[in-house]
Amino acid sequence: MPELPEVELVKRDLEKIVGFEIIDYELSDYVLNGHKGNKRTIVKQSLQEFNRVQYSTIYSLGRRGKYMYFSLRKELSDFNLVAHLGMSGAFFIVNNLDEITEKNFKKHWQVIFRLSNGQILVYSDIRRFGEMRIVDSIEGFKPIAEMAPEYTEPSARAHFINTLKSGRYDESFIKPIIMDARILPGVGNIYASEALYISHILPTKRVKNISRERLSNLFDAIIEVFELSLSYGGSTISDYRSVTGGSGEMQNKFKVYGLKTCSEGHELKTKVMSGRNTYYCTKCQR
DNA sequence: AGCACGCTCCGGGCGC
DNA sequence: TGCGCCCGGAGCGTG
Numbered sequence A: 001m002p003e004l005p006e007v008e009l010v011k012r013d014l015e016k017i018v019g020f021e022i023i024d025y026e027l028s029d030y031v032l033n034g035h036k037g038n039k040r041t042i043v044k045q046s047l048q049e050f051n052r053v054q055y056s057t058i059y060s061l062g063r064r065g066k067y068m069y070f071s072l073r074k075e076l077s078d079f080n081l082v083a084h085l086g087m088s089g090a091f092f093i094v095n096n097l098d099e100i101t102e103k104n105f106k107k108h109w110q111v112i113f114r115l116s117n118g119q120i121l122v123y124s125d126i127r128r129f130g131e132m133r134i135v136d137s138i139e140g141f142k143p144i145a146e147m148a149p150e151y152t153e154p155s156a157r158a159h160f161i162n163t164l165k166s167g168r169y170d171e172s173f174i175k176p177i178i179m180d181a182r183i184l185p186g187v188g189n190i191y192a193s194e195a196l197y198i199s200h201i202l203p204t205k206r207v208k209n210i211s212r213e214r215l216s217n218l219f220d221a222i223i224e225v226f227e228l229s230l231s232y233g234g235s236t237i238s239d240y241r242s243v244t245g246g247s248g249e250m251q252n253k254f255k256v257y258g259l260k261t262c263s264e265g266h267e268l269k270t271k272v273m274s275g276r277n278t279y280y281c282t283k284c285q286r
Numbered sequence B: 001a002g003c004a005c006g007c008t009c010c011g012g013g014c015g016c
Numbered sequence C: 001t002g003c004g005c006c007c008g009g010a011g012c013g014t015g
Helices: A004-017 A029-033 A047-053 A103-107 A156-164 A189-198 A212-231
Strands: A022-027 A057-064 A067-074 A077-084 A089-094 A109-115 A120-125 A131-135 A269-273 A276-280
Touching: A004 A057, A004 A067, A004 A089, A004 A212, A022 A047, A029 A109, A047 A067, A047 A131, A077 A089, A103 A109, A156 A212, A189 A212, A189 A276
Parallel strands: none
Antiparallel strands: A022 A109, A057 A067, A067 A077, A077 A131, A089 A120, A109 A120, A269 A276
16 A cells, blocks of 8 residues: 555656656556456546557656656657556566566556656556646646645645644644645655654544644654655556556555554554554554 | 535455 | 455546
């Protein structure tokens, strides 16, 4: 389940294809025709629009929250291929499909881009929750247009605290709300539990009952978790893989997620909040 | 209008 | 061996 650090690591891995041209591409039957009478997956806009990638050159890569994008140039026009990895998306840069050693990722390829250096860029997605879309402007793409500043921006902390303290979220539980990209982009289910544990805040606490100082500590904790994850190569739960097929070690650093006891030895509680599993310690968190 | 909430997409992995 | 259930990011429909 890629969150911001995993997406950032994928983006960094993909830097090596900057400068190459996309000669052509192939879409899986799931992408072309959907599955069992359902709508098409991954590429949800018109295939004609998607076809703009052909003969374009990748001139840079970017990321906002959990979205990454390839900035493309063709003749005199610039546009972007935005990608969201969903639950189980992964990119591979290989010479052919057989070089993808994990069989589920090989089996569930969705888009294959053939590059001008002879390699292929493969987007695989087992559960097909991911998305790829051509947009002219990144800033004009709605989810990004509405997104809060990146955690690395100087304004991010004030935006985080002030938005939470605007009154609009007074009755919300803190845990689901920090996963909202309009508050702070890139926090998913796992790192939400981790950051709340580190900042000693109960996930079931209502926003109105958390001081600005504690929210500031929570912001610090989220950044701490992001940076730690980046340094450990991300989390590999089941479906996240780096571009080269490697896996991260952050899952071994979890303090609460998926665990029975916290680092202090207290028994952990779990609760489903907004449909998602949440881990917390009633002794360490208030 | 704008918001909160629940449903939906999906296959691997697990328990029974 | 097979069946039912669980998991979750984010868009969408509903109230």
